[in-house]
Amino acid sequence: MSTILLADDHQLVRDTLASYLAEKAGFEVKVASSAEEAYVxxxxxxxxxxxxxxxxxxxxxxxxxxxxxxxxxxxxxxxIISGVASPEVADKAIELGALAFFPKSMPVDLMLAGINELIANNPVEISAGNSQGQPDSELQNYGLTVRERQILRMLASGQSNKSIAQDLSLKEVTVKFHVTNILGKLRVSNRTQAALLANSSTSL
Known part of the structure; x- marks a missing residue:
């Protein structure tokens, strides 16, 4: 059983998320309401x-x-999680060593998928945005992980999340998490735009 520390001063958010992680994913969840409690x-x-x-x-x-x-x-x-931090703060947090930045607006099932990926030592880079503006045209400059590039190739070939999950022996919600992350990194709003960008790239 994996153990999670959830540190948040908003009791409703903390208790709701802690309960979800314990009941839905079977994690042991420790809670804290301040930085000092987190250190303890x-x-x-x-x-x-x-x-x-x-x-x-x-x-x-x-x-x-x-x-x-x-x-x-x-x-x-x-x-790091937050409901108010700017894209610049989110990106800086990752530069300082946070593995990811999860907006509190993120669907909880996707957050759970991201947590599972991180515990399994698979990199994810969810953040509030990219403060450096529109990335270059080549996909290698978008910061996609190896897994994300693999899923993007399958997405570009027309496969559904369910099909991708079956082929890669992943849960469908994990694929959904990766697809959401891919769309954010490519700065596109849907799968079709991501597929078009992938198919027009020479670096995929």
Whole structure:
């Protein structure tokens, strides 16, 4: 059983998400409502597989809190969540060592898929956006992971999420997570646009 630390000062958000992760995914969930409580939990429970940390909870001081956490626990897998952070803040969090940035507006099933990917040591790069503007035309410049490039090739050939999941022995919700991530990185709004971009690229 994997153990999650969920640190968020909004009790309703914290309790709802903790309950979902425990009941739906079978995680053991530790909770904290401040940065100091998160530090205590990380010191007390040495087997935390992923720490999910609210960007604006008491004691975080924005990204300063992430810097302190990374300094104290450099090997701890950490995700930042927030409902208000800008794309620039999200991208900076990843630069500072967060594995991903999950907007609180993200569908919970996709968040769960992302958590499972991170625990399995598969990279994901969900963030609030890309602060560097429109990427270059070649797909190699979009930051797609190997798995995302594989799924994009299958998507471009017309396969459905269900078909892709069957071929790759993945859950359909995990494929949906990757497709959502791909659309965000390519800066397109639907699968058709992603397929057109993939088919016109020489670097896929």
């Amino acid at each position: 939990a990380l010191s007390t429970f040495r087997n935390i597989d992923l720490a999910i940390i609210d960007y604006q909870m008491p004691g975080m001081d924005g990204l300063e809190g992430l810097i302190r956490l990374r300094s104290r626990y450099p090997d701890q897998k950490t995700v």
